[in-house]
Amino acid sequence: MTKMADNSSSVEIVEGCRLPVLRKNQEHEDEWPLAEILSVKEVSSRKLYYVHYIDFNKRLDEWVTTERLDMKKLQFPKKDAKTPTKNGLSGSRPSSPERDREREREREREREREREREVKRKVEPAPVAPQVPPVIPVPSLPSSAEATQAAVFPAVRETPTFKSREDHELTTNGNARRLIPAPPGRKRKANCGGTDEMIKVLQYNKPQSASVFLPPPEDSQDSSDGIPSAPRMTGSLVSDRSHDDIVTRMKNIECIELGRHRLKPWYFSPYPQELTSLPILYLCEFCLKYLKSLKCLQRHLTKCNLRHPPGNEIYRKGTISFFEIDGRKNKNYSQNLCLLAKCFLDHKTLYYDTDPFLFYVMTEYDSKGFHIVGYFSKEKESTEDYNVACILTLPPYQRRGYGKLLIEFSYELSKVEGKTGTPEKPLSDLGLLSYRSYWSQTILEILMDLKPDNGERPQITINEISEITSVKKEDVISTLQYLNLINYYKGQYILTLSEDIVEGHERAMQKRHLRIDPKCLHFTPKDWSKRGKW
C-alpha cells in the first residue's frame, strides 16, 4: 500500500468517514479492515484520527496517524447522516433504510463469496456462514476435524442469526434503534471483513490474549427522541444509549499503573477529566486511589496503610482470597474499583452510586499484600435473579483461569443462598465465552458423573441440573443446546455425549487447576430487604 500522507492534505477527513486502516493482527500480519473515523485531533501539527474498526470490538479502537489510512477507499458520510458532533447522537449511524438495503446487499455478496470458498474447500455442509466470517487466512484446518465438526454443529445456527437480528431491530427495540441512529461506528455490518476489505500485509506483532468478561447492559430502552434521560436504577449496565455519545465512545485514559502492572484501558472511564490528559494515571494498588504522578503515589503510600481490599475476607485457600465490600459502607473504594473496572467493561454504567451493590474482590497474596486480581459486583437484592452484575479479571491476570474462578465463586454464593442465578445482561464477548465455558464444564461434570441406577440409563432433569449448580434453568438449556447435547430421539428428548465432547471436556478439566473449595467459604447471606435500603 502506498502512503497516503501526502495526498491527505487535499481531502479533509472528517468524523464519520470510512476507509480501510492498517492494523496488525494476531498472526503478526498487517491487515486493512474498514474503519470509521470517530474523532480527529492535532498533536504538534500532526493530525491524529481516532478509528473504530468496523466489526471489531471497541477495545481495539485507537488513534492512528495519516500513514495508516487508505485514502483511496475513503467513503464520506452519507448525506442524511450528519457528521458526529462532540455531544454525539448524530453521525454516521446507519439504519436509514437505504443503508440497511446497502448492508443487505453487502451481506448477500458476502454470503456468495462464502459459499464459493466453501465449495473450493470441499467441506461438505456449508457451515455457519455469517457467524464465522471468513477470517483471514483461515488457519489450515485439519480436514478431518472439520468434517466431524460439521456433524456436531449442524446448520442450525446458521441463518437465524441474521433473521433474528433484523427482527430484533424491527420489533423489540425498533423505536429506539430506528429513530435514534446509533452513534458512530456502533452498528456493524454483519459481514464486513470480507476478503476485499482485509488486505493482508506481512508484519509481526505480538498476539494478544484475553479473557475478561464484561457483562454489558440491557438493550436500549431509552426515549425515542434522543433526549437524555436518567437510566433505570437497577442493575449495573448501561441501558440508555443516549449517553453513548462520542465522548464515551472513545478511550480517555492512555495508561494506568497499578502495582507492578501497566494497563492499557479498553474503554472510556469517568476519571476526573483533568487526569485524562496524563500519559500515565497512577493507582494505589490497595485502595485504588487515583493519583496524577508517581510523586503523589509515593506520598499517598506513606499515608495509606491498606494491604488488602477494605472489606471482610470471606474466602481463603492458598494465596487466593475473596473480600466482600459493601458499596454503601465503603463508597470510596467501591467507586475507585468501579472507575478502574469501567476501563475494561464497555457496558458498565457508573451513572448511579454504588449503594445497592456488594463487591467481591478476588486477591492473590504475596509478601506485599493481597493484590487485586479481579472482582465481580452483585446487587444486594436482584429482582431478576442476577447473581452477578459486573465481572472482570484484570488484564494482566487474564487467560489464566481466574475468570472461571470468579464465576465459580459467584455460583458458590448462590448455592449458599439457595438460589439460582445468572449474570446481568448483556454479556460481553469475553463474558459470553467465559460463561459458556464454565457452564459447559459444570454441566458436563455432572452428566459424566451420572451412574446408571439399577441398570437403567442414567437420567436427569434440567431442573435438577439447575438446582445442583445454581445455574439458572435458561442458561442450562442454552448450554445444552450450545453443546448440542439435546436430541429428539424416538419420541422423547435425550442427552447425548459424543466422544469429542467427552474428550474435550476431560482435556479442559485437566487444565483447570484453580477451583473454589466450598469448605473455605465463610459466608452468611444477609436479607437485605430487612435492612435499611441499600
Place this chain on the structure above:
Amino acid sequence: MSKLSFRARALDASKPLPVFRCEDLPDLHEYASINRAVPQMPTGMEKEEESEHHLQRAISAQQVYGEKRDNMVIPVPEAESNITYYDSLYPGDFKMPKQLIHIQPFSLDTEQPDYDLDSDDEAFVNKLKKKMEISYLQFEEMIDRLEKGSGQQAVSLPEAKLLLKEDDELIKEVFDYWSRKRKNSKANSLIPTVKQEKRDGSSTSDPYVAFRRRTEKMQTRKNRKNDEASYEKMLKLRRDLSRAVTILEMIKRREKSKRELLHLTLEIFEKRNVMSDFGGEVMAEVLAERALVRPQIIPLVPLTNQYRHQDHMDLKDYKSKPEKTEVPRQKRKYEKKPKVLPPSSGTPHHTGPVVFNAKDLNQYDFPSSDDEPFSQLHSGSSEAEEENDPDGAYAFRRKAGCQYYAARQDRVGSWPWCGQWEGGLAEARFRYSLTTVTMPRRCLGMARRRVGRGGRVLLDRAYTDFDNIFHGLDPDMLDLPFASTSETNTSERSSSFSSSLSPSSPTSTDLSQILLNIKSCRWRHFRPRTLPLHELDNAHPLFRRLSRSLKRPLSASTTGGQPFGSQRPGRVVPAPTPVAGRCNGDKVSRQLACSGHMSKCG
C-alpha cells in the same frame, strides 16, 4: 419410518432426560433434523456485538478444536507487568494474618489528608523549610483544608487563617502558593475528584459525572412483606413514644406531689414545734386516729409494682383495673399522707423529737424514675405479664424500706404453729381448732393455720370422727353473739352459742356435746376475718371494724367466675371445694388462702 412428526414436543425442564453416549445410538443422525424444534436461546449479548469478527472466530475455533487456540482468542490491548521501581514503592513486609481478615466499620476513616504532595509542592516545601518549620504532611493538611474549605469560590486569606491552625506567616506563604497553583490549574480542585451531579439536573448527560444519588425509591413490589413489617414497626414506635409521653406526664405529677408532701411535712413539723410536741405524743395520738381511717391492710390487695404504695389508698375505692381514675386519687392519698406520717409509728418513738428517722424517710421514698412504677399501667401489658409470671399478683416483690435477711438455718422451723419439739412456739391459736370459712360460709371441721411462703395463710385440715357433724354446723349460729373480747384478731374465742342447734343435724347427742364444748370454751373455733398475723395484732381495734366493712362487698359479690388475679382482695379465701383431700384422716394441708404479707416483719 423413524422420522416421525416434524414438530417435536416442547422441552420440559422437569422431565427426566436419559443420558446416552453417541456411540450407543448409531441411528441418532436420522433424527437430527427434528432438533430444530428446540428453540434457540439468546446468547445474552448485544446483537450488534454478537457478530464481531474476533468473537465469531473464537467461537468457531472453540467448536472446531474444543478449546481455544492462542491465535484464535479475542485480542485485547496490551498490559505490562514489569514496573522496575515497584519493589521500592511498596514495602514487602506484609504477613498474612492467620485469621480471615475482618474489617471494623469506620476503621478506614483515617485522619490523613486526601491531598498528596506533588513534585512542585515538594520543591516549594523544601524551600520553605529553610525559613520556617513545616513538614510534608503538615503542608498536605493545610492544602487539604483549603481545598475542602473552598467550593466554587476559593477561600480568602482571612478565611484561611480561620481554617488553619498554623502561625500567620506560614499560612500566608502556603496560601499564596495554593492560590497561584489553583489559578493555574484547569481543574476545579487540586484534589482530583469525580464530577458530582449538579443540583439543577443539567448534568444528566455529562459523561464525566458519575455515582449520582438514586433519587427515586427502588420498586418495592418484591418487598411487600418488608413494607408490612416496617408499618408494624412504625405502629409500635408510635405506641412507645406515646407511652413515653404518658410516663413523663406522670413523673411530672409525681414530682409535684413530692414537693407538696415536703411542704406538708414541713408544716407538720412546724406545727409540732409550736405545740411543743417534742415527745411525739400528739403525733402518736393523731396517728392512732388516722389509723382508723387508713387501715394498713397491705396484704389484702394484690401487690403489684404499680401499687407499691397503695397501702395509702382507701380500700373501698380501690378498683382492680387500674384506670385513669387512679390518677386523681393518687393525689388525694398523697395529700392525706403527711398527716399520717410513719405508718409504723404504732410503735412511737419516745426519744425526743425524732420525727424523721431513717425509717420514716423511707416512707417517703417514692418510686424513683428508675423504678418504672407505671410500667404496667397501660393496656395490653397485663396479660403478657401474667404469662411470664405465674405467681402473678402474688409474686414476691421487694418493698422499699424493708430489709430482707436470708433464712437462718438454726431458726428454721421455729414457727408459732410448730410444736416445741420442732423448736416452735406452739401458740394456741395455731393449734387444730374448729374452723369456719366465710366463702362459702361453712364449717370445715378441724384445721390449723400456718403462714406459708409469701405470707399465704395455709389451713391444714385434720380428719376427725366428727366431721359430718362439723359440716352440718350452721356457721351463722357459731357466728352469733360475739362479745369479741378476745385478744386476737382471729375469732378464736369462746363462742357462746347457747341455743340453736341446727335442726338438720341428726346426731344430736354429739352435736350438742360439741356445741357445748365450743360454748364453754373448751373447743376453740376459728373463723377467719382478716389477717391472722400477729404483727398486726396491735392494730386490733380497727381491725374488726375494718373487717366488717370489708365483709360486705365481699360476700355480696359472686366472685366465682373472675380471674383470681383481678379479684377483689382475697383475704382468707376459703377453699371452693372443701373436701378435696380428706381421705386419710391425717392432716391434709390445703392451701386455702393467700393474703398474708410479711414484709413488715422484715
